[in-house]
Amino acid sequence: MEISKDQIATLIDHDLSNSAQMLGCFLVSSSSLNPETSPHLKAENLILLGDALFREREFRRAINTYKQALQYYKTIPKQSSTVSRSSLSGRSSSPNSSNISAINENEVKFKIAWCYSALNENKAALVEMDGIPSKARTLPMSLLMAKLYRNSRHNRFAIACYKECLRHCPYVIEAIIALAELGVTAKDIISCFSQILNRSGRAFYDQIDSNRWLQVSIRRSS
């Protein structure tokens, strides 16, 4: 009666999320009935099922599944959960990327927030995002927060988050346009890049310098 996580992850990676979802239901049912299954594995299985449901745009079911995963995660002894978290720090935190080997609590919260956002439940999405420490925020997380704040007309917070996006990566044109629309000056927007510039030195400067089109487009947007 063995169904492996890898098989489900492979189906998700091939965009066969319908089959992944059905197989994920089998996996979650069998692991929840098995007293030998660790809470860590139960949480991992639930996250995979959540990812399949997300791909199928079954956002409500995905939220419930991710939340169950977080409940199991909370029962894992602290030491092992810390190891898992740090081991995933460099991974993409998009709900479209399946999480196979370890659990990143912040990433799961982000996936829940993304689902709420897809359901136009801004407040619930922001509550979920507030649970992620600001230092742990990735670029997609900052962008989602910016959009949520903007939708809620919290423009000051939205501006801060959009600027954070540009500090991660100057190519997030969406953030540049939003900042211009929110009344931020071109000079102020460009200063976000110069902060990266000061941190990363000449190599990055050369890249920015050759990307004058970016600065021109900022001035045009504002």
Added chain:
Amino acid sequence: MEISKDQIATLIDHDLSNSAQMLGCFLVSSSSLNPETSPHLKAENLILLGDALFREREFRRAINTYKQALQYYKTIPKQSSTVSRSSLSGRSSSPNSSNISAINENEVKFKIAWCYSALNENKAALVEMDGIPSKARTLPMSLLMAKLYRNSRHNRFAIACYKECLRHCPYVIEAIIALAELGVTAKDIISCFSQILNRSGRAFYDQIDSNRWLQVSIRRSS
């Protein structure tokens, strides 16, 4: 004025497809104006833009962009295009996976078909899929063809394609259910697995044997 494909691919991988799309438009415009840009690079840029548009669910624009890419691809001398094609044979052919390093003509046709299918234009999607040699079909391609044939009530072709999916991977539950619904017997469905079994020998047999749940679920579906 340098925008690199990698920057766009990174944005797509982070699900920042809105920004990827805008940056992709810049990239395509600048490369189409530059007489030094090779047709191969132009095609690659267009595919990246197509992927960003697909993610944004702008299917009509994605179709036009992918078709332009194929036009450039046709102008590439045969030898280099053959190398590109074979170098990508093992890659996932989902439109959700961005294609950075080389061009796979069949994959682009599949992406176009996927867009038509999302627009409920079954016939156009099937025409596109018919351009892919049957030997080059990947699992997601066979599944899309099966669905398209089923929607068009070409049940005999649909059954053949669903069976093809199971020959790729026995875990495509969606295909099992569809075959059962189309009146295929449990014995006939299971025989698809035994074909893989004969090809791959004992190791795969052990896996199948431990997955009796799969055979039980097939019998229940039919």
